[in-house]
Amino acid sequence: MGVAARHLESGRSYERNAEEEFESASVIKIAVVTEAIARVRAGEIDLADRWTLTAEKKADGSGTLLILDPGLNPTWSDLITLMIGPSDNTATNAWIERLGIEKINARMASLGFSHIRLFSLIPALSRAREEPSPWRGFKLGAITPRDVAEWMARVARGELLDAEASKRIFEYLDKDPSRLRIARRFPSEALWAGKTGSMRGVRNDSGILRTKKGRFALAVLTDGSVAEGGSSADHPSVLAIADVAKAIVDAWSAELPDLPEKPR
Numbered sequence: 563m564g565v566a567a568r569h570l571e572s573g574r575s576y577e578r579n580a581e582e583e584f585e586s587a588s589v590i591k592i593a594v595v596t597e598a599i600a601r602v603r604a605g606e607i608d609l610a611d612r613w614t615l616t617a618e619k620k621a622d623g624s625g626t627l628l629i630l631d632p633g634l635n636p637t638w639s640d641l642i643t644l645m646i647g648p649s650d651n652t653a654t655n656a657w658i659e660r661l662g663i664e665k666i667n668a669r670m671a672s673l674g675f676s677h678i679r680l681f682s683l684i685p686a687l688s689r690a691r692e693e694p695s696p697w698r699g700f701k702l703g704a705i706t707p708r709d710v711a712e713w714m715a716r717v718a719r720g721e722l723l724d725a726e727a728s729k730r731i732f733e734y735l736d737k738d739p740s741r742l743r744i745a746r747r748f749p750s751e752a753l754w755a756g757k758t759g760s761m762r763g764v765r766n767d768s769g770i771l772r773t774k775k776g777r778f779a780l781a782v783l784t785d786g787s788v789a790e791g792g793s794s795a796d797h798p799s800v801l802a803i804a805d806v807a808k809a810i811v812d813a814w815s816a817e818l819p820d821l822p823e824k825p826r
Contacts, residue, residue, distance in 0.1 A: 563578070563783065563802065564578065564579035564580060564584055564707040564782070564784075565579070565782050565810075566580040566706075566707035566708045566711035566712075566780075566781045567711065567778060567779070567780050567781075567811075568711055568712075568715050568779040568780075569775075569776055569777070570715060570719060570776060570777040570779060571776035571777065571818075571821070576810055577707065577708060579707065580707045580711075581677075581708055582707075583705065584706070584707070584764070584766065584783040584784075584785050585701060585703075585704065585761060586704055586705040587702060587703075587764045588624070588654075588758060588759035588760065588766075589703075589705055589710060589757050589758070589766045590702055590703030590705060591646060591649065593666050593667070593669075593670050593675075593679075593680050594645065594657050594658060594661065594666060595642055595646060595657075595734060596669060596670065596673070596713075596722065596731070597661045597665060597669045598661060599723065599730055600669055600723055600727070601661065602727075602730075603723060603727050607660075608638070609637060609639035610637055610638075610639065611637065611638055612635040612637055613635070613636060613637075613638060614634070614635055615627055615630065615632050615635075615636070615652070616632045616633075617632050617688075618686075618688065619652060619655070620686065620687040621651035621652040621655045621683075621685065621686055621687060622651065622684065622685045622689070622696075622697075623651040623684060623685075624650065624651055625644065625648055625649065625650030625653065626644065626648055626650060627644065628651070638657075640653075641656055642657070642734050643738075646734045646735060646738075647734075647739065648738065649757075649758065649759075651684040652687075654684060655683050658683055663681070663682070666680050667680055673723075674712075675709045675713060676709075677706040677708070677709045678704075678705050678706075678709050678713065679703055679704050679705075680702070680703045681701050681702060681703050682701070682703075684702065685700065697762070700761075702761070705783065707781040707782070710781035710783075711779050711780065711781040712779075714769060714779040714780070714781065715770075717735070718732070718770045718779060718825075732755060732770075735756055735757060735769065736755035739754050739755050739756045739769060740756075740758050740767075742758075742795050742800060743758060743767035744767045744768070744769060744782060744803060744804065744807040745769070745807075746801075746808075747805070748771065748773075748811070751824075752771055752772065753771070753772040753773075753825075754769055754770070754772075755769055755770050755772075756768055756770065756780075763786055763787045763788065764784065764787075765784050765787065766781075766783045767780075767781075767803050767807075768780065768781040771807075772824060772825040772826070773824065774820045774824045775811075775815040775818040775819075775820065775821065776821055777825045778810075778811055778814075780807055780811075782803045782806055782807060784799040784803065787799045
């Protein structure tokens with residue numbers, strides 16, 4: 563397990579194995595959305611343009627596009643929504659193919675996130691039944707808890723690319739975030755925006771928790787689990803992520819003053 567936590571108003575921080583690189587799973591999609599919004603900001607991409615789903619473009623794994631009929635025409639903004647919230651792999655591949663892996667990684671390095679790296683497209687649905695499986699030994703990307711927590715903190719502070727870009731990215735993180743991991747043990751009044759990731763043996767979560775005590779940027783990454791139950795809400799790693807996040811936030815909150823207004 564690797565952990566990085568920041569309380570943005572007070573500057574408090576906690577880290578454990580924060581410089582260790584972990585398999586990113588779908589948390590690497592934060593790098594894709596960063597490059598996408600940077601290109602939008604530069605006037606190179608119009609999010610209102612449309613993309614056409616075909617059978618050949620469907621990716622294996624998570625998402626809803628793989629079960630829908632070819633011919634669907636979502637906007638490129640829709641594809642970001644699907645990539646970040648439901649973690650749709652087909653939408654992710656569409657963006658990776660448009661942006662390019664090298665340019666995505668170069669953008670992250672230029673922003674100081676050299677330990678957030680994308681390695682590959684996600685295996686195609688058409689290859690799902692191949693032997694050996696395309697998922698065997700597959701690595702989607704590498705991340706460190708420290709870089710992911712800092713990325714989330716910059717988004718929350720309006721400092722990633724610029725204030726408007728940060729706001730756009732935050733809105734995608736905030737649309738449909740899973741509350742089964744970091745946010746699991748917090749009441750609904752504690753607002754959560756974030757990005758999860760799952761692969762064999764890997765359960766990750768990261769995001770921004772907003773409470774009356776302020777904003778908490780959190781990244782908890784796990785690897786090496788041999789537990790059964792691929793996407794189970796009660797997977798041991800998922801419960802461990804929830805427990806660690808609750809322990810950190812509760813310990814800090816006990817010593818922090820209430821803010822006049824809860825962060826938006």
